[in-house]
Amino acid sequence: MNLNDLPEDEYFTSGHTACPGCVAPIIVRNMMKILGKNTVVYTPANCLLVFGGTYPYIAWKVPYFHEAFENTGSSISGAARAFKKKRKDVTVVGIAGDGGTYDIGIQALSGAAERNEDVIYVCYDNEAYMNTGIQRSGSTPYGASTTTTPPGKKIPGKLEHKKDMAEIMRAHEVPYVATMSVSHIADFLRKVEKAKKIKGFRYLHVFSPCPTGWRFDPSKSIEIARKAVDSGMWTLYEAEYGEIMDIYKPKKKIPVEEYIKGQGRFRHFTPEMIEELQKWVDKKWERLYGEKP
Amino acid sequence: MYEFRFHGRGGQGGRMAAEALALAAFLEGKYAVSFPFFGAERRGAPVRAFTRIDDKKIRTKTQIYEPDAVIVLDESLLETEDVLEGLKDDGVIIINTQRKPEEIELSREVRCATVDATSIALDVLGKAITNTAILGAIAKATGEVGIDSIEKAIIEKFGARLGKEAGEKNAKAARVAYESTVVGKSKGGKQFEPKPQWLPTVDELPLGGSIGTMETYAGLVGIGSFIENKTGGWRVFMPVVNDDKCIGCKICWFYCPEAAIKMVDKGAKTKKAVINYDYCKGCGICANECPTKAISMEREVKA
Numbered sequence: 001m002n003l004n005d006l007p008e009d010e011y012f013t014s015g016h017t018a019c020p021g022c023v024a025p026i027i028v029r030n031m032m033k034i035l036g037k038n039t040v041v042y043t044p045a046n047c048l049l050v051f052g053g054t055y056p057y058i059a060w061k062v063p064y065f066h067e068a069f070e071n072t073g074s075s076i077s078g079a080a081r082a083f084k085k086k087r088k089d090v091t092v093v094g095i096a097g098d099g100g101t102y103d104i105g106i107q108a109l110s111g112a113a114e115r116n117e118d119v120i121y122v123c124y125d126n127e128a129y130m131n132t133g134i135q136r137s138g139s140t141p142y143g144a145s146t147t148t149t150p151p152g153k154k155i156p157g158k159l160e161h162k163k164d165m166a167e168i169m170r171a172h173e174v175p176y177v178a179t180m181s182v183s184h185i186a187d188f189l190r191k192v193e194k195a196k197k198i199k200g201f202r203y204l205h206v207f208s209p210c211p212t213g214w215r216f217d218p219s220k221s222i223e224i225a226r227k228a229v230d231s232g233m234w235t236l237y238e239a240e241y242g243e244i245m246d247i248y249k250p251k252k253k254i255p256v257e258e259y260i261k262g263q264g265r266f267r268h269f270t271p272e273m274i275e276e277l278q279k280w281v282d283k284k285w286e287r288l289y290g291e292k293p
Numbered sequence: 294m295y296e297f298r299f300h301g302r303g304g305q306g307g308r309m310a311a312e313a314l315a316l317a318a319f320l321e322g323k324y325a326v327s328f329p330f331f332g333a334e335r336r337g338a339p340v341r342a343f344t345r346i347d348d349k350k351i352r353t354k355t356q357i358y359e360p361d362a363v364i365v366l367d368e369s370l371l372e373t374e375d376v377l378e379g380l381k382d383d384g385v386i387i388i389n390t391q392r393k394p395e396e397i398e399l400s401r402e403v404r405c406a407t408v409d410a411t412s413i414a415l416d417v418l419g420k421a422i423t424n425t426a427i428l429g430a431i432a433k434a435t436g437e438v439g440i441d442s443i444e445k446a447i448i449e450k451f452g453a454r455l456g457k458e459a460g461e462k463n464a465k466a467a468r469v470a471y472e473s474t475v476v477g478k479s480k481g482g483k484q485f486e487p488k489p490q491w492l493p494t495v496d497e498l499p500l501g502g503s504i505g506t507m508e509t510y511a512g513l514v515g516i517g518s519f520i521e522n523k524t525g526g527w528r529v530f531m532p533v534v535n536d537d538k539c540i541g542c543k544i545c546w547f548y549c550p551e552a553a554i555k556m557v558d559k560g561a562k563t564k565k566a567v568i569n570y571d572y573c574k575g576c577g578i579c580a581n582e583c584p585t586k587a588i589s590m591e592r593e594v595k596a
Contacts (some may be wrong), residue, residue, distance in 0.1 A: 003543050014552045014569070015522035019304070019336035020576035025550040056491055056504055056514035057522065064516070185547055211576075212304070212336050219577030219590075222548060 016059040018051040021211040021218020039091045044069045046097035047131045073108030076119040098125040102138035113172040120202045126210040134213045138163040144265045151268040173242035175200035181207040183226035215264025231259040232281045296357045297344040301366035304336035306424030311342035317446035318346040337527035369526035375485040394477030402481035406434035408474045417466040421529040425463035429470030528575030530590040538587035545579035
């Protein structure tokens with residue numbers, strides 16, 4: 001599917017209360033256009049839950065459920081099994097943030113993946129707990145400033161590197177794992193469409209820059225997502241049953257320095273810290289592409 | 294006791310302004326407290342903040358229901374709620390607007406000060422963050438706190454957070470605003486109908502509280518009902534499409550977080566992007582991503 005075939009119908013309406021420049025509504029409204037009307041959405045606590053629906057006002061036009069933070073995986077499993085029993089062909093989607101995926105929801109997610117439930121799990125990754133006011137999560141990259149990892153004289157922001165959640169999911173050898181970014185439209189649309197057709201557990205991981213939490217100008221959201229892919233901070237690939245089938249390689253790799261420029265959360269970076277982050281990126285690059293950058 | 298109530302939107306810095314005002318009063322040797330009030334809203338949603346100033350210790354900890362001064366950081370809030378609610382008769386309202394006091398219609402006739410804080414902030418700071426500029430207007434309109442201590446408080450408060458240079462720039466914005474504030478009287482007589490809240494009884498609610506789309510006395514509720522929530526008032530800059538340059542590539546349509554862009558057939562070879570200003574929050578992604586630069590962001594002048 002390309003941009004011209006994308007339906008006009010919106011299943012996530014205007015009037016939601018996301019911050020200006022938020023990428024999460026871009027992800028969900030375009031994803032829902034492909035998944036279509038015959039979809040049920042589950043979300044745990046995250047920004048999307050709050051701005052997509054404050055009872056009784058709801059932006060979704062499909063059945064939409066709010067469940068507890070840690071059990072997205074089990075909620076969608078139950079729903080999918082119930083629909084199967086009723087012989088109804090419904091796409092069951094769970095959309096969680098990085099906190100609900102990397103940290104709090106990982107046990108239910110891992111269980112659902114291991115049982116190969118017939119569901120789509122979407123993680124929109126904005127690299128911290130933005131809903132509660134920018135606290136670090138397992139997804140926060142090295143050195144980033146959050147309210148729980150403030151850079152000071154001794155500790156320069158978060159000390160640990162970002163956990164590679166997509167690789168953890170790939171290790172489950174589920175039918176489909178894909179990492180995506182809205183900056184690459186054709187790739188995004190193709191992967192959602194492919195995920196819709198496959199039976200079994202599908203994991204989609206979407207990169208989602210956050211202007212409020214990362215402290216950059218709202219108009220730069222997509223530009224930053226693109227730079228993340230070009231610098232290797234974020235890699236676009238898809239895997240079937242644990243095997244990487246397709247991996248996107250940027251035409252020209254840019255240094256991470258270019259990516260972190262303009263983001264307030266990296267403002268305190270010293271040359272040593274940039275080097276540390278670059279080392280991590282190069283290591284990841286070598287592992288995924290099987291060659292030195 | 295002198296009480297201030299700030300009406301702003303998340304991200305405009307209403308809370309920081311309330312705190313800086315309290316600090317300025319403290320620097321003058323008075324007692325002061327300040328605190329914000331907001332729900333689970335995001336950046337751009339209406340937020341309130343409060344400041345109390347007194348010569349003796351302040352024991353009251355409640356929200357402020359009968360303020361001496363009301364400060365409105367975003368003009369569009371004047372349309373949606375009665376900001377004068379509870380304001381004392383000898384109170385004053387301070388509004389960030391390009392209009393003059395006598396052009397402003399409120400629910401009653403009160404002392405009114407206006408300042409174009411957004412333009413000042415854009416000029417001096419390069420950003421539409423109006424909280425420091427409005428502090429200058431507060432000093433002028435109320436006289437409760439001097440402009441010198443406001444400047445000192447801003448340098449101390451904002452300087453600590455954003456660096457010395459930014460602190461001084463913000464202090465300058467307050468000084469410029471102090472000098473350009475106009476004090477007069479507003480027009481009265483505007484009627485507000487409070488939006489009713491949907492409060493169903495247990496019998497009216499479906500099992501488990503799950504609701505489909507329903508028309509109620511409080512408007513639409515349930516699936517898709519957010520469509521009645523117009524978010525256009527959040528905007529400072531508005532995107533404007535140049536039809537001659539638009540090639541109908543649909544990239545802005547894909548990227549609009551608000552689903553506020555439609556591709557419309559205007560009789561030309563390709564469809565053209567049309568923006569729905571009822572919902573556009575003015576994030577500027579469309580202008581930034583447009584491959585032919587057909588969309589430009591222009592400062593919006595609110596009538």
